[in-house]
Amino acid sequence: MKAFIKAISYYLPEKVVTNEDLEKDFPEWNAEKVSAKTGIFQRHISASEETATDMAVIAANKVFAEYNIDRKQIDYILFCTQSPDYKLPTSACLIQKRLNLSSNIGALDFNLGCSGYIYGLSLAKGLICSGIAKNILLLTAETYNKYIHPTDKGNRSLFGDGAAASLISTDGFAEIGDFVLGTDGNGANNLIVKTGCARNPQKMNDMGKDDGGYMQSSDYLYMNGSEIFNFTLEAVPTLLNQLFEKTQLSKEDIDYYIFHQANKFMLNTIRKVCVLPKEKFYINLVNTGNTVSSTLPIALKDAMESNHCIQAGMKVVITGFGVGYSWGGCILFF
Missing domain, CATH: 3.40.47.10 (Thiolase/Chalcone synthase)
Structure with missing residues (x-):
């Protein structure tokens, strides 16, 4: 059995913070120099009441719509986040309900950061190759900016919030090696x-x-x-x-x-x-x-x-x- 990426969509929050905005908060900084060094000109920031779970749900609904995916086919949710809604319950369980997916599916969170998508692909491939699942909704979402102090100009210049949804299946456009x-x-x-x-x-x-x-x-x-x-x-x-x-x-x-x-x-x-x-x-x-x-x-x-x-x-x-x-x-x- 082989595993493939079949679909990808993503969501970025509405609020945008530019380097010029950061320069207003930190007058000693130069927006052009920040852009030249980091390669970042702007980043999207989650709203005060917007969580990683909220963003993951939006990304999931986008991937269903963009690729005409029947949500009844989803038989597993993998949710990578270090910004869960609660210590418990598992955010993937909340996502299952909000997406109106079948209750006959697996759903779990895993806590990883910048390597999380790779690890998610490895988990999804394992589930498919073992015959446990056929259509896995791999979600990644993070709201690091809620963890960053307002005066931390270094991290504020680097991190943006966002979410992505990938369908990992038994067929698709990219075989996972x-x-x-x-x-x-x-x-x-x-x-x-x-x-x-x-x-x-x-x-x-x-x-x-x-x-x-x-x-x-x-x-x-x-x-x-x-x-x-x-x-x-x-x-x-x-x-x-x-x-x-x-x-x-x-x-x-x-x-x-x-x-x-x-x-x-x-x-x-x-x-x-x-x-x-x-x-x-x-x-x-x-x-x-x-x-x-x-x-x-x-x-x-x-x-x-x-x-x-x-x-x-x-x-x-x-x-x-x-x-x-x-x-x-x-x-x-x-």
Whole structure:
């Protein structure tokens, strides 16, 4: 049994924050310099009452409408988010009800960030190849901006909110090939929100800066940018080598590369370190920013339909990497 991506749609919240808007909040910043370094000109921000579940439902309804999908065919929901509506119940159960899907389906959340789409594809493929499900609704949605302190100019410039819906099935436009996955919990503290769950249920009110000058608070999203950057430069080249070894393919066999859309500077550095040709390497975060687990499905959708970079017959490598530390990659056969 083979597994395929059969459909992709995505949703971006209505509110838009441009670099010029950020410049008003941080006069010491220059909007053009932010754009040049990050590759991001604007990002979409979820409304105050809008949750990741809300956005996932909208994305799901879009994929049903755009591809004329009969929702009665869905027999499993996989929902990747680090922004659940509640500690319990499972958000995927709420989504099942809101989408009016059959009660004879499986539904679960999994908590991963920028590698989440890769892991979701691996789970979906496993469900299909084992005969457990045939039509899996893979949803990714994140509202990181609800975790970012208003004065944290670094993270506010990078992260956007968004959601994507993919149908993984027994047929489709892209066969899902082999995977390489990785985990290193030693890096957990370099991208973290420490309070609000069982380990630290109460706020700590400990706003400050780390040794590198990055804003640090246990109550908000903290990212040690330099450590994340170093981790990425070590993990991704190794990941690619392992993927090529596993599949018996080489760089020259790959027609296109789509990596997690973190920021332009990081992506260009990774490309150079991995010695990948610029014309085969996708960067598409101008109007979205880093939407965490949704960057890959958004990029795939746009690369196929808006920019026509991916066509039938191509082999495409996709990779995700970030919080956890967690990373993964696979090859898609279009």
